[in-house]
Amino acid sequence: MSGRPRQNGPAQAKALQFKLVLLGESAVGKSSLVLRFVKGQFHEYQETTIGAAFLTQTVTVDGVTVKFEIWDTAGQERYHSLAPMYYRGAQAAIIVYDITNRDTFERAKSWVKELDRQARKDIVIALAGNKFDLSNKRMVEVEEGSAYAQEHNLIFMETSAKTGDNVSNVFVEIAKMLPKVEPKPNNNGQTVRIDDNQEAQNGGGPGCCSKN
Amino acid sequence: MDEEYDAIILGTGLKECVLSGLLSVSGKKVLHMDRNGYYGGACASMYLEQLFEHFGKKDCDVSGYGKSRNWNVDLIPKFLMADGVLVKLLIFTGVTRYLEFKQVDGSYVYKAGKVHKVPGTEAEALSSSLMGIFEKRRFRNLLQFAFKYEENIPSTHEGLDLTKVTMQQLYEKYSLDANVRDFVGHAIALYRDDNYITEPALATINRMKLYFNSIAKYQKSPYLYPLYGLGELPQGFARLSAIYGGTYMLNKPFEGITRAEDGSVTGVTSEGETAKCKIVVADPSYFPEKCKKAGQVVRAICLLQHPVPNTGNSQSSQIIIPQNQVGRKSDIYVLCVSFAHNVSAKDWYVALVSTTVETDNPEAELEPGMRLLGPVSEKFVSVSDLYVPTDDGKKDNIYVSASFDATTHFETTCEDIIKIYESITGHPFDFSELDKKLEEFKNLTEG
Numbered sequence: 001m002s003g004r005p006r007q008n009g010p011a012q013a014k015a016l017q018f019k020l021v022l023l024g025e026s027a028v029g030k031s032s033l034v035l036r037f038v039k040g041q042f043h044e045y046q047e048t049t050i051g052a053a054f055l056t057q058t059v060t061v062d063g064v065t066v067k068f069e070i071w072d073t074a075g076q077e078r079y080h081s082l083a084p085m086y087y088r089g090a091q092a093a094i095i096v097y098d099i100t101n102r103d104t105f106e107r108a109k110s111w112v113k114e115l116d117r118q119a120r121k122d123i124v125i126a127l128a129g130n131k132f133d134l135s136n137k138r139m140v141e142v143e144e145g146s147a148y149a150q151e152h153n154l155i156f157m158e159t160s161a162k163t164g165d166n167v168s169n170v171f172v173e174i175a176k177m178l179p180k181v182e183p184k185p186n187n188n189g190q191t192v193r194i195d196d197n198q199e200a201q202n203g204g205g206p207g208c209c210s211k212n
Numbered sequence: 213m214d215e216e217y218d219a220i221i222l223g224t225g226l227k228e229c230v231l232s233g234l235l236s237v238s239g240k241k242v243l244h245m246d247r248n249g250y251y252g253g254a255c256a257s258m259y260l261e262q263l264f265e266h267f268g269k270k271d272c273d274v275s276g277y278g279k280s281r282n283w284n285v286d287l288i289p290k291f292l293m294a295d296g297v298l299v300k301l302l303i304f305t306g307v308t309r310y311l312e313f314k315q316v317d318g319s320y321v322y323k324a325g326k327v328h329k330v331p332g333t334e335a336e337a338l339s340s341s342l343m344g345i346f347e348k349r350r351f352r353n354l355l356q357f358a359f360k361y362e363e364n365i366p367s368t369h370e371g372l373d374l375t376k377v378t379m380q381q382l383y384e385k386y387s388l389d390a391n392v393r394d395f396v397g398h399a400i401a402l403y404r405d406d407n408y409i410t411e412p413a414l415a416t417i418n419r420m421k422l423y424f425n426s427i428a429k430y431q432k433s434p435y436l437y438p439l440y441g442l443g444e445l446p447q448g449f450a451r452l453s454a455i456y457g458g459t460y461m462l463n464k465p466f467e468g469i470t471r472a473e474d475g476s477v478t479g480v481t482s483e484g485e486t487a488k489c490k491i492v493v494a495d496p497s498y499f500p501e502k503c504k505k506a507g508q509v510v511r512a513i514c515l516l517q518h519p520v521p522n523t524g525n526s527q528s529s530q531i532i533i534p535q536n537q538v539g540r541k542s543d544i545y546v547l548c549v550s551f552a553h554n555v556s557a558k559d560w561y562v563a564l565v566s567t568t569v570e571t572d573n574p575e576a577e578l579e580p581g582m583r584l585l586g587p588v589s590e591k592f593v594s595v596s597d598l599y600v601p602t603d604d605g606k607k608d609n610i611y612v613s614a615s616f617d618a619t620t621h622f623e624t625t626c627e628d629i630i631k632i633y634e635s636i637t638g639h640p641f642d643f644s645e646l647d648k649k650l651e652e653f654k655n656l657t658e659g
Contacts, residue, residue, distance in 0.1 A: 054309075074454035081460035083251050083447035085310060088440060191312040191439065192430060194299055 015058055015067035018178055019089055020171075022071065023111040024096035025104040026078045029130040032161035033096060034070050037171055042162050059168070059175045066175040068092070087118040092125070092174045097145075099129040099158060100137040105145070112152055124177040126155035126170050133160040216488040217243045217459075219636075220480045222466060223495035225253035226442075226622075227613040229449035230629050231493050233305055235636075236456035243487055244453060245464040245480070251450060253495055254596075255616055257284040257443030257555070263513075267592040277515070278557025284441035285513060285555060287594075288616045289547050289564040290625075291316055291435035291530065294426040297626035298445075299436070307448040314553055316435035317526035321399040322533040323391075327522040327584065330399045330532075332427040332434075347392050354386045354396070358420045374414035382413040390536070396420070398534040398543055404568065404618060405535060405542045422623075435621070437528060441555045466498055469610070476609045491609040491636060496599035499612050503599035509566060509618045510574035512582065515590040516561040520548045522584070527552035527561075530620060533580055542568040544581045545620045563588075568618045569595060604635045611636055 022030040035041050038057045058067045071090070076082045093115055097108040108127060115125060127149045129140060135158075142158055149156030155173045159166040218240035221232045228244070229251075236242045250256055260283040264272050274280065292298050292313070302308040319330040323342060331337035334355065338348050362368045372382070383393050397403045401419035408416055426434030438444045454460055461482075470479040470486055479486040496503045523529040531546040538544065550561040565581035574595050582588070598615045605611035611632050617624055630641045 074451060076451070076454045076460050078459070079461040079464075081462040083450060085440075085444055085447040085451065191314050192436065194294075194302060194308050194311075194313055194436065 015065040016178075016180060016182065017067045017069060018091040020068045020070050020092040020094065020174070021086060021090045022073060022094050022096065023077065023108075023115070024094075025098070025101075025107040026075070028096045028098040028101070028104050029161045030094075030096050031072055033094070033128065033130060033159060033167055033170075034072060036161045036164055036167045038070070040164075042164075044162075057171070059172050061172060061175045062180075064180050066178060066180075068171060068175075084118060087115070090119055090123060091178060093119065093123055094126045094128050094170060094174070095154075096128045096130050097140070098131050099140050099142075099145075100131055100134050102139045105129075105140045109148065112154070122179075124155070124174050125152075126157065126174050128166075128170055129156075129158040130161060132158045132165055133162045215243075217241045218489065219243075219491045219493060220245065220487060220489040221493045222246070222480070222498040223253045224248075224251045224446055224450060224462075225255050225495050225613070225616075226446045226449070227625060227629050227632070228253070228493060228495055229446035229453065230301060231632060231636075232458055233307070233449040233452040233456075234633060235493075236453040236458040237305065242453055242458040243461070243480075243489070244450065244458055245461045245466070245482065247464060247466050249463045251447045251462070252287075252443045253446075254497070255286070255288045255442060255446070257286050257441030259283055260285070263592065267594070269592075277560070282551075282557045283555065283560075284443060285562055286442045286549075286564075287513075288442075288511070289513075289549065289562075290442065290616075290619070291437055291547065291621050293422060293434055293621050293623060294429040294436050295422060295434070296426065296621065296623055297630070298622040301626065301629075302448075305449070305452050307445075307452050310448040310451060311444055312439045313436040314439065314528065315430045316433045316437055316528040316530060318523055318529045319399070319433040319435065320523060320529060320531040321395060322531055322537055322580075322584070323395075324537070327531055329524075330395075332424075332431070342395060343392060347389060350386050350388055351392050351396070354382070354388065355420070355424075357386075358417045359424070361417055361421075363414070372413075374417060375412050377413050378410055379413045379416045380409045382416075383409075394534045394536050399532050400424075402532075402619065402621065402623075403543075433530070435528075435530065437549055437553055439554045441549075441553070471608070475607065491605075491611065493611045493613070493632065493636070495613050496601070496615055499601075499610060500599070502601055502603070502610065502612050504602050505597050506600045506614075507598045508569035508574065508595055509598060510569050510578060510593070510595045511564060511566040512575070512578050513592040513594075514563045514565065514582075514585055514588045515556070516548075516563055516585060516587070517559060517589055518586060519550070519561055520546065520563055520584060521586050523548070531581075531584060538580045540567075540577070541570055542618070544578065545618070546581045546584055547620055566618055566620075605632070606635055 024030050034055055038055045054069050054071045056067060056069050058065050095108050095111045097104040129145045146156050157166045157170050219235050219242050221228050221244040224246040232242050232244045260274055260277055260280040263285050264274060320327050321330050328342050331340045360368045400423045401416045423434050464482050467481045469477050472478050477492050479488045519525045520529055527550045529548045533544040535541055535543050544567040546565050548561055548563040549555050551558050556562050563585050565578045567577055571577055575593050600614045601612035614628050633641050
């Protein structure tokens, strides 16, 4: 297809960019998953999300480079105050729950419904049962998560941001499901970016580099 | 909730969200609450069903309007000046990365019963049907003076101290007649009435420069408008605040405040709990007792199935009806956006007609603007009181913003934000300082 990027070497292939949003109850490890995926790090006492507008990371599937623009909730999910803007244009979502906490699994189900209401119809959704490293304290059986995912057509995986188990796999599985074509240009005419500093779009908010 | 904050912000209108963002970025601990279940307060953008419900038309048949969620209708539509303060704030804070904008297709002015394009360049001005040939030359002379004028460089002043010379005197110096004055004051400097004429000319010259610098950015018009409606702006600044540690609570009823003996605020109560704080920032609806009424604005939101006539089929446009043209004291504004901005279902247009209320029959005052729209499929009319705070908030640490006025851009909105910011921090808001920080950030990300 003409929309496919050329495959003569990763340096020349233009990455297809996708917006991916994270959802899930507070403290299930949303930020930890992203930190593990993007930076290969894990902090036992990860503070509540601070300082980054979104992070980016690429994966390559079938010779195509997929670049994720990953949006964290910035804590706005805590009191059910996520703005419609958060879901706007998202092509992928990871709904995270904590396998040692039953409530977070129930909340995950309500996020699935919320996405159905707010997000575009072709969004690719993954359900991630996180804290797999604590499976001796598990309160949600793997079969239960898997069955729910299957029923709602979601990618399913149990992950551990702590050990790194399955973390990049979730993103790779999502990448496989995403359409590998250039997004259609807006047919209602050109939009303008008022930020002439394109580089900044890949970083965090102002000062993110020093804050870290 | 039972925690201590530096600032509690009430209401998620644009002003409150920008202030929340600025405070969080500067390291303050912020709690931001809204009694509504949505962002934006009085300047929210609404889905179609929300819109009908908001105007008490809940039982209307909305089946002919496409999917409700495809609509994002602004309760208070405005445009952004491309070189204005809000755009600078968006760039400085990085909030621009959450938004996509479109240029507004055209800017028009009403004269002698007809709609004319506002010239955007010197060349356009010289070919415009708005002015006669001699008027054009004199207008050009004023324009050239304005472009050259730099406040800090006396050699550009041509011997005029614009902090003292009034606009009236400047008009006389350039021999500009009433026709050109109308056009300069209302279509370019965007004054709503004629009070500016007796004021020092500097403000008008700066507004002319803002207009032409804004046009120079994207050519077609000086205005920008965000995809999905203006409601995206407060949401973007709220996200900024959250990213820097701000806590957000929607659907949070406001039940009052607690005060210290000297009257200064010590906390905000909601659902029986009190969160402690040093200051409160709020929109006027939370503290009516700290506000006075300063006039009314009448607005008609109109749903159309066609572009506004005589605007070259523009998908977005502005028409200014100067007060002198229709025997009024304040201008009437017409704004139009459309499906091209993801604010309506396919092939629908949303037009707004608004003005400052001068009579007992506000809706009738909109008539000259309504006449320009052609057939209207649905109309929502509202008359809103404008509230301004009675004090600057320093005494009790409760800082109240002013209601959104009738202007069609965000310059006065930003003036209010900056004024409140300065009252809170006690030092001037310095854009060159912001520019410097922005520059440092650029170096960090590129280096």
